[in-house]
Amino acid sequence: MTFNKFTCNQYLKGFGIRVAESMILRKGFEITDEEVISKIGLPCFIKPNAGGSSFGVTKVKTKEDIQPAIEKAFKESDEVMIEAFMKGTEITCGCYKTSDKEVVFPITEVVSANEFFDYGAKYNGESQEITPARLPEDTAERVRLLTSAIYDILGCSGLIRIDYIITEDEKVNLLEINTTPGMTATSFIPQQVRAAGLDIKDVMTDIIENKF
Numbered sequence: 001m002t003f004n005k006f007t008c009n010q011y012l013k014g015f016g017i018r019v020a021e022s023m024i025l026r027k028g029f030e031i032t033d034e035e036v037i038s039k040i041g042l043p044c045f046i047k048p049n050a051g052g053s054s055f056g057v058t059k060v061k062t063k064e065d066i067q068p069a070i071e072k073a074f075k076e077s078d079e080v081m082i083e084a085f086m087k088g089t090e091i092t093c094g095c096y097k098t099s100d101k102e103v104v105f106p107i108t109e110v111v112s113a114n115e116f117f118d119y120g121a122k123y124n125g126e127s128q129e130i131t132p133a134r135l136p137e138d139t140a141e142r143v144r145l146l147t148s149a150i151y152d153i154l155g156c157s158g159l160i161r162i163d164y165i166i167t168e169d170e171k172v173n174l175l176e177i178n179t180t181p182g183m184t185a186t187s188f189i190p191q192q193v194r195a196a197g198l199d200i201k202d203v204m205t206d207i208i209e210n211k212f
Contacts, residue, residue, distance in 0.1 A: 001154065002154060002156075002176075002177040002178075002179045003050050003179075004049060004050060004079075005047075005049050005050070005081050005176050006022060006023075006024045006049050006079070006081045008154075008176070008177055009022065009174065009176070010022075012150065012153065012154075012174060015153055017146070017150070017174050018171060018172065018173045018174060019173065019174050020083045020084045020085075020086050020173065020175075021039075021040055021041075021083070021084040022040070022081055022082060022083040022084065023039060023040060023081075023082050024049060024079055024080070024081055024082075025070065025079065025080040025081075025082060026078065026079050026080075027074060027078050027079070031070075031082075033063045033066045033067065036066050036082055037063065037066075040082050040083070040084050041084055041085075042060065042061060042062070042063070042085075043059055043060060043061045043085040044059075044060050044082055044083060044084055044085055045057060045058070045059055045060070045081075045082075045083045045084075045085060046058050046060055046066070046069035046070055046072075046073050046080060046081075046082050046083075047073055047080070047081050047083070048073045048074075048076035048077030048079070048080065048081070049077050049079035049080060049081045050077045050078075050079065055076050056072050056073045056075060056076030056077065057073070058072055058073070059085070070082075086165045086167055086173055087165075087167065087168075088165040088166050088167035088168070088171075088173070089109060089133075089135075089165065089166040090109070090110040090111075090112075090163065090164070090165055090166075090175070091107050091108060091109050091110065091133050091135070091143065091163070091164050091165075091166060092107070092108050092110065092161055092162065092163045092164070092188050093105065093107045093108070093143055093144065093147045093161065093162055093164070093192075094159060094160070094161045094162075094181065094188060094189045094192045094193075095147045095148060095151050095159075095160055095161075095162070096158060096159045096160070096203070096206075096207055097148075097151060097156075097157075098206060098207060098210035098211060099210050099211065100210060102148060102151075103196075103203075104144045104147055104148055105189070105192035105193065105195070105196050106131050106132040106133075106192050106195040106196055107131070107132055107133040107135065107140055107143055107144070107192075108129055108130065108131040108132075108133055108188050108191060108192060108195075109129070109130040109131075109133035109134055109135070110127055110128075110129055111127060111128040111129075111130065112127040112128075129188070129191060131191050131192055131195040132195060135166065136170065138170075139166065139170045139172070142172055143164060143166075143172055146162075146164075146172060146174075147162050150162060150174075150177065154177065154179075156177075156179060157211065158179075158207050158211075159181060159189060159203075159207065160177060160178060160179050160181065161177075161178040161181035161188055161189055162174065162175075162176075162177050162178070163175035163176050163177075163178065
């Protein structure tokens with residue numbers, strides 16, 4: 001389910017988790033610019049419904065950019081997700097559970113130098129990543145508890161990472177779940193493991209040897 005962004009977010013919405021307004025578009029179906037604007041509004045994000053690393057993602061600000069963004073996203077996936085823009089602080093939180101414990105890592109705040117956290121921001125150093133995130137402790141605790149709860153709701157195993165937007169009045173909004181999070185030297189999970197004072201080798205050993 002977590003590889004289908006739209007389905008996953010709608011499912012979690014049923015548990016009271018805040019998500020952005022969104023709609024799904026499948027190949028062979030068309031949508032007018034006016035429908036996108038009336039149902040989702042501008043700016044919005046148009047992205048492949050299944051995919052990662054921000055391939056095919058466009059932040060759309062004008063009516064004229066809607067159809068080119070849809071075409072771009074369809075090159076990466078048979079389904080396209082159109083999602084309302086949420087203004088706020090982007091954060092991400094990693095977590096894993098074994099048969100006898102749970103570990104929720106320190107939260108990372110993402111400050112992109114680009115329009116959004118795109119491929120360049122993720123892999124070319126075009127972002128500032130702050131761990132632990134600059135959040136009030138009560139907000140950080142809510143994020144940690146929500147990350148643990150979502151892990152259980154979805155029946156996850158091993159390492160996951162959940163992305164959020166903190167909007168006005170410290171509202172926590174889910175962006176998406178990463179059940180195969182990046183593990184490169186610049187990825188979030190290794191950063192959070194280090195910030196927690198842990199060793200990635202020990203974390204992976206713990207997961208492998210103490211799985212449910």
